Structure formats: structure tokens, C-alpha cells
Amino acid sequence: MLILSEIKKHSGIKECIKKSEDYLNYLGYTDHGFRHVNMVADRAKSLAKNLGLSEREQELAAISGYCHDMGNFLQRTDHCYTGAMIFSQFFIEKTQDKAGVLEIMQAIANHDEHKFEIINKIGAILILADKSDVHRSRVKDNSAKNIKEDIHDRVNYSVVDSSFKIDKLKKNIVLKLKIDTKVTGVMEYFEIFNERMILCRKAAEFLNYNFVLVINNFKLS
Ligand SMILES: [Fe+2]
Numbered sequence: 001m002l003i004l005s006e007i008k009k010h011s012g013i014k015e016c017i018k019k020s021e022d023y024l025n026y027l028g029y030t031d032h033g034f035r036h037v038n039m040v041a042d043r044a045k046s047l048a049k050n051l052g053l054s055e056r057e058q059e060l061a062a063i064s065g066y067c068h069d070m071g072n073f074l075q076r077t078d079h080c081y082t083g084a085m086i087f088s089q090f091f092i093e094k095t096q097d098k099a100g101v102l103e104i105m106q107a108i109a110n111h112d113e114h115k116f117e118i119i120n121k122i123g124a125i126l127i128l129a130d131k132s133d134v135h136r137s138r139v140k141d142n143s144a145k146n147i148k149e150d151i152h153d154r155v156n157y158s159v160v161d162s163s164f165k166i167d168k169l170k171k172n173i174v175l176k177l178k179i180d181t182k183v184t185g186v187m188e189y190f191e192i193f194n195e196r197m198i199l200c201r202k203a204a205e206f207l208n209y210n211f212v213l214v215i216n217n218f219k220l221s
């Protein structure tokens with residue numbers, strides 16, 4: 001069985017994540033390094049578990065989360081495809097779970113908001129875990145000047161708390177955000193992340209759930 005704790009020991013994977021982090025830092029992006037991928041892996045595993053997926057599927061979701069952005073070091077635009085292909089090069093011959101490798105490849109290859117398809121449950125969970133990572137701790141330059149001038153950093157910096165809850169009875173996947181409105185208003189959040197929230201809704205629908213967004217205790221569904 002493919003297990004995240006083993007994948008994390010792989011020196012090639014570590015190097016890809018590190019080089020991707022360095023490259024996106026250079027381009028001025030918010031965090032796409034170990035903080036982001038560990039967070040997405042944890043969130044994906046927890047979502048898979050709370051949705052009742054098997055232990056194997058929980059690990060596949062967690063691995064997809066950990067590896068989804070490792071293709072960025074080659075180039076940003078097609079990082080989903082390159083990440084998927086690198087993952088297969090590292091693992092397809094080394095595991096009995098070939099189907100698991102292919103499911104992870106499908107999830108990684110389709111996590112980009114500009115050209116995505118949700119093909120399997122692992123991919124839907126990856127979309128939810130990745131697109132919901134909007135948080136103050138993702139901002140690399142939190143100087144007052146940068147927060148004022150860069151809308152992406154400002155919106156990320158405004159989010160001080162973020163958590164998922166699954167309501168199995170009502171079939172709701174609930175993303176709760178706390179935004180510091182002294183940093184920015186809720187409208188700016190949607191100016192930047194409307195597309196990502198639509199993706200989360202589609203991912204939830206693939207899993208036969210509703211996506212509910214709660215911002216500062218105000219429910220949007
Ligand atoms: Fe990505």
C-alpha cells in the first residue's frame with residue numbers, strides 16, 4: 001500500500017518540493033512549499049477519513065496533497081501535468097498498487113483551476129484541500145507596504161482561521177473562515193477566490209455533498 005509517511009522519506013520528492021518552493025518564492029507567489037503541501041496532505045486525509053473513505057484511499061488523498069505542487073520547479077503553467085508524470089516515474093515500478101499511482105496522477109494532473117476535470121474521489125478531495133488553503137501563514141512578505149499593494153497577499157493575510165467540518169446528516173462540507181476585516185473586506189476575498197470556491201462546490205458535488213462557505217459566521221451556500 002502507498003503510505004504518506006514512506007513517500008515523505010523519498011529524497012527525490014523532497015528535492016522537487018524544495019526546488020518548487022524556491023522557484024515560486026522567486027516569482028513572488030504565496031507559500032507553495034512544505035507548509036502548504038503538509039497542510040493540504042493533512043486536510044485531504046482528514047476529509048477522506050470523515051467522508052468514510054477506506055484507509056487506502058485516505059493515504060492516496062494524503063499523498064496527492066503532499067505531491068500536488070511538486071511539478072512547479074519545471075514551470076508554473078503546466079505544473080499539474082509535470083507533477084503527475086514525475087510522481088509516476090518515481091513510483092509506478094516500485095509498488096504493487098499501480099491503480100493507486102494512476103489515481104494520484106489523475107488527481108494531481110487535474111487540480112489546476114484553469115483546466116481541471118474531477119475524475120475520481122481523490123481528485124475531488126485534493127481540490128477541496130488545496131483551494132481552501134487561504135491563510136495568513138501563506139504570505140511570505142507581510143510588510144505593510146506589500147499588504148497594501150498586493151491583493152493576493154492582502155486577502156491571504158486577512159484570513160486568520162480556516163477549518164473544514166463534514167455534516168453527514170445534511171450532506172454538507174462546510175469551510176469556515178475568519179477574516180480580519182481590518183485587513184480587507186469580504187468582497188476582495190471573492191474578487192480573488194470566487195473561481196476556487198466554485199471549484200470547491202463542484203468537488204463537493206462530485207462527492208454527493210453540498211459545499212457551504214461560512215465567513216465570519218455568515219453562511220453562503
Ligand atoms: Fe498547484
Ligand SMILES: [Fe+2]
Nearest residue numbers: 036068069130
Ligand atoms: Fe497547491
